[in-house]
Amino acid sequence: MTRPLENITILDLSRVLACPFASMILAELGATVIKVEQPGAGDETRSFEPQVEGEGGTESAYYMAFNRSKQSITVNLRSPEGQELVRKLSAQADVVLENFPVGTLKRYGLDYARLSEHNPGLVYVSCTGFGMTGPYAPRKGYDTVFQAMGGIMSLTGERGGGPVKPGLPVADLTSGLWVAIAILSSLMGRHATGKGCHVDFSMFDGQVGLLSLAAARFFALGEVPPRLGTEHPGRVPSAAFRCRDGKWVQVTGSDQHWKPLCDLLGLHDWAEDPALSRNIERVRRREEVMAALSAAIGQLDRDEFCRLCDAAKVPAGPILNVDEVLTNEHVLARGMVREFDHPQVGAFKAVPVPFKFSGYDDPSLARPPLLGEHTDQVLAGRLGMTREQIAALRDKQVI
Template identity: 35%
Template sequence: MPFPRASQALSRFTVLDLTRIRSGPTAVRQFADWGANVIKIDALSDDAGSEQPGGPRQGSDFQNLHRNKRAMTLNLKDPRGLAVFKRLVAKADVVVENFRPDVKARLGIDYESLKAINPGIVYGSISGFGQDGPYHKRPGFDQIAQGMGGLMSITGAPGEGPMRVGIPVADLTAGLFCALGVLTALLERDVSGQGQWVQTSLLQAQIFMLDFQAARWLMEQDVPKQAGNNHPTSIPTGVFKTSDGYINIATTGGKIWERCAQAIGAPELITHPDYATGPARSKNRDALNTAISACTEKRSTEEWVNDLNAAGVPCGPIYSVDQMFADAQVKHLGLAQDVPNDQNRKITLVAQPFTLSRTPSQMAARPPEVGEQTEELLAEFGFGAEEIAELRRGKVV
C-alpha cells in the first residue's frame, strides 16, 4: 500500500532527514506536511527507541514534530552505511541536518562531499551560531540564543531581570527559516539546475526576529528595554484587569485611542492634558494604564471583548492553552487535527498555520517507529532483497 502523502504540493521532492531535537525537525516538518517524500534517518544503536533528547518517541513533542514521515535506521559511522547514504543522496533533492559544524565533515556527509555525488542537492544546515566564526564549535541551545540574541533583555517586567519567552522561539524560527531557505534554493534550481548550501543558525534567527526592536538600535541607537505587558511604542497597549480575569487591549494612533476611551466610559481621558497626544500618553503610560484598569475592573472579560470589538478597538481575552483550543475561531481554523493510525491511539497534533486552496495539507500518517520502513525505503532506492539482508546482518541498517 503506498505511503499516504499529506499534500500534493511538494510531492515531487525527496528529503533526507538527519535532524534531531527541535530546530531541524521543525524545518523538515514543513516538507512532510506539504507532501514531500521525507525519510527520517535514525541512528542505529541499541537504545534508539529509548528516551532521547527531545523526549520519548511516543510523547507529544516528538509526535508533533515527526508526523507524515517514514523512517529507516542507518549506521553512518560504518563505511558501508555511508555508502548506503550516498546512494540515497544520488536520488534525493534535499538533505537537512543540524549537527555541530565539525560533525558532518568528520562523518563525510558535508555539503561538498554530497555535491560531488549529486550537484543538484540542496543541503540545509542549522547550527547554534553559524558554520564558521569564533563560536561555530559551541553547542547551540534555544535559551542561550534567546539571551545572546537580545530577546531576554526586552522580555519581562522592568527591573525584574532577563526573562526567556515561553516557547523555544530561536529553535522554531531557525527551523522555519531553514525550510524557507531550502524552498528558495529549490526554486532557483529550476533555473540553474544546481543545488546549493542553505545555512542558518539559532543566533541569526533570533536576531532577525527582534525586527523593529533591532532596527531601533541600528537606526537610532536606541537600546530597547523591558516593558512587561506594555507595548514599547503603541500606547496604551497592554494587559488590563477585568472583574473575572484579564484582557488585552491594543491601541495604535489617536483615533483608536479615542474609540477606546469612549467605549470604556471615560471620554474625559481624551482631552486630559496628560493623555491628549501620543508623546503625552507615552510619558504618562503608568498613570493612564491605572485609569483604564479602574474602568475595566467593573465588568467581565467577555463583556469587554464584545463591546470593545464592536467599537473597533482591538482586544482579546488571555487564554490558557486549553481555553485557546476551545475558542470558536480556533476550532473553525482547524488547528487541532487528529492523525490516523493503526495503533488504536488518539493522536491529535497542531496543524499547519497556512492553507493552500488546491493542494491542502493534512495529517496523513502517524510518526514512524524507529526504522519502521527500512526495507521498504531501501527497496525504493534500488537495493535488492539479498543486499538488504546483508546490510541487516552487518548491522549497517
C-alpha cells in the same frame, strides 16, 4: 489536486526540534521526507517526556509533535556501509538537511562538497548553533542559550524584574521556520538556474535576525530597550490588563481606536482631549494613561469588556490558557486541532500546518513513523537492494 511539494524528496539527517519541525512542515506540504535515525535508539526525542501510553506501547508526545508525515529509516552513520547508503540516497534527493556539530559530517564523507559531486542540484542545509564560521563556530548551544545570547530574553520580563524566557522554545521553533524558508528559496533558485547550494544557517543568527524593531530602535535612537512586561515600547495602549473577574485581556490600539476605547470605558474627558488623541503624547504620559486604563478595565469582566471592544472595533483579545486555545470555537472551526491514528497509542490530537489553499490540497496530517518503519521499503525501492542484501546490513548493525 495535489500538494505543492509533491515532487520534492528531503533526506533528513536532523534530530530534536528545529530541523525536524522544518521538515515536518514540508512533509505535510507534500514533500517525501526520509528521516535517518540511529539504529536501536532513533532520534533522542523518542525518549523525551511526556510519554503517551496506549494498548500497543508508548511514544513520546514530543517526538510526535515534530515528526509527523515522515518515513523513518535506521542507518549507522559511523559505519562506512551506512555512510555509503546515505551517499546513494542523497544522489536521488532534492534536499539534505542536517544539524550535526560543525565538521562531523565532513569526517563521515557526508558534507556538501562530497554529496554534491554526484548531485550538483542538491540543496544542502546545515543548521548549527553558531554557524560554520566565526569565533563561536565550535560552541554548543540549546534553545535557551540562543534566546539568551540573541536578545529576546533580555527584552522579556516585567518592569524592574529579571530576564524571562518565553513559554515556548522560541529559538528552536523560529529556527525551524528559517530553515523551511531557506529550503524553499533554495529550491526556487535551483528551478531558475539548475544549480544546488549549501546553506549555512546559525540558530544564533536566526535569533539576531528576529530583533527587527528592537534593532531599529537601537540604530535610530541608541536605545537599549528595557523590559516592559506586556507593554509596547512605542505604543500606548498596548498591554495586558487585569479584569474584574481576575482574567486578563490584551488591548493594542492606534490613534483611531483611542476615542472609542475611552468612550466604552466612560473616560469621556480623555476621549475629547486633543493631545491624548496622538500616540506620541500617550507614550510621554505612559504611567498616567496606563494607571487610568487599568482602573477602568478592572471594573469589567473580561468577556464583557471584549464584547464592548468588538462592538466598538477596538483591537482586544482575551489572554487564553492552552486549554482554552485548543477548545476555542474559532480554532476548531478553522481546523486547527486535528487527529491522527497511531499504531501504538491510538487516536492522538495534533496542531496542523496552518495553511488553507485554493488550487492545491491543504496540508496533510499523518502519523509519525515507528523507528525504522520504512528502512526496507526505502532501500529496496530507491536503491534496488534485495532482501538478502538488506538482511546482511542488518546483521552487521549498519541498519
